[in-house]
Amino acid sequence: MAYSDKVLDHYSNPRNVGSLDKRDPHVGTGMVGAPECGDVMKLQIKVDEQSGVILDAKFKTFGCGSAIASSSLATEWLKGKTVDEALTIKNTDIVNELSLPPVKIHCSVLAEDAIRAAISDFKIKQESRNAAVSVLA
């Protein structure tokens, strides 16, 4: 199968590879997929508490080139967006941007799932923290 130039670019020069401290209250972590399915994505965001803007995003992916490219692209798109804006990213946006063939659409779905999982993790942390703060108050 031939890969699109953009997939090749993200595969060769993946953006924002790495890990953030998952215990940091400002960090949301999403881990989706399973090793036996052949792809696992870990996507993390660091959010500014006041503005809700995503300051940093990192990923690590076990999977094919398209899965790596999808998650790499997702981190690029996440940076600078607010959490609410980030929730509007759809897998079809990733499919279009990377020209993914039909057999690789699940890679984009996984990336969307990872974004949502990371945001959800961040929100849960915030809520439990706010709850803790209100108890203290």
Place this chain on the structure above:
Amino acid sequence: MKKPIYLDNHATTPLDPRVLEAMLPYFTERFGNAASRNHSFGWEAEKAVDDARKKIADLIGASSKEIVFTSGATESNNLSIKGVAEMYAEKGNHIITPATEHKAVLDTCKHLEKSGCRVTYLPVQGDGLVDLDMLREAITPQTILISVMYANNETGVIQPIAEIGKIAKERGVLFHSDAVQAVGKVPVNVVRDNIDLLSLSGHKIYGPKGVGALYVRRRNPRVQLSSQMDGGGHERGMRSGTLNVPGIVGLGEACAICQREMPEEAARLGRLRDRLRAKLEAELDEVYINGTMEHRLPNNLNMSFAYVEGESLLMGINDVAVSSGSACTSATLEPSYVLKALGVGDELAHTSIRFGLGRFNTEEEIDYVANRVTEVVRKLRELSPLYEMYKEGVDLSKVQWAAH
């Protein structure tokens, strides 16, 4: 060193230039039909076919009359299994074959199941070998055929063919072996191994594509087959169709070269394969060999690079042609069923790479491949959340994965 480097010789092999040279006249000036009995064009073609038949028979310890030409091993497998099932239907309807066979055997068996045959798909052991006791137990009075591949196309694991042949003979069951990967690579002898039917192919032994052969035993016992192609009654009525003379000449020459050069070539490829393995194992942690190394083709290495998905690895080593057991590289989007049958977990099957060395590979190429694979595996492990977790001491088997 020319790139890309071809290391996928289980899929197909390049044509040996000596084979091409032997074939060329039969496309042009010696174009006769081997079935034309009344003029020199036909006689010339017939002689070429007879010479080729002899060379093929010699390579596998058969006699010329026992060789039937086909379009390739898929046809040879179909003809032998369907041909036996039809011809011996009154004797029984049961076939035994291992779960690790090529699709040309498995799907032929599945086809026969629809028309009333019963098939036992024999599990294999963790090393890839058939359990002989299980095979013995699977045989019933209804069993008419045991079909076991000589060497596996993914793992290179060589089955205990002589023992299986002995069991089949003792129990009066016909024995077919798909030997495409083994013929020309390791010594194959249908007499020693008690093989009744054997499939081989041209393009796996540096011969042309589109030509193969089926060995059909003529004595003790005389094997009969129902033909699967009707027509002019060529090949003793077993396979009609005008003979592909240039292809057959090529197959014959390919066999003759294998016979002459096999001991030296097998030793050389074995050394190169061991060198590749040693380099990869020295440079990388968490690599696993799939299938036994003890009973294996000298040109095969099947290795899993844990925490690195196979297709992404292939993408990284894009100047090296190999194949992977990963789901992403298969038509079915399932990881290798062969590795699964060996008990290799899906997570490791997704990370497997098959290296198939061949006649034209050099030591320089092997060293280059070892370095490239090492480099790309390291890079992809930097990207792998699983490798990170493994390094942190997380037991991946205990993680609750959000499977999709």
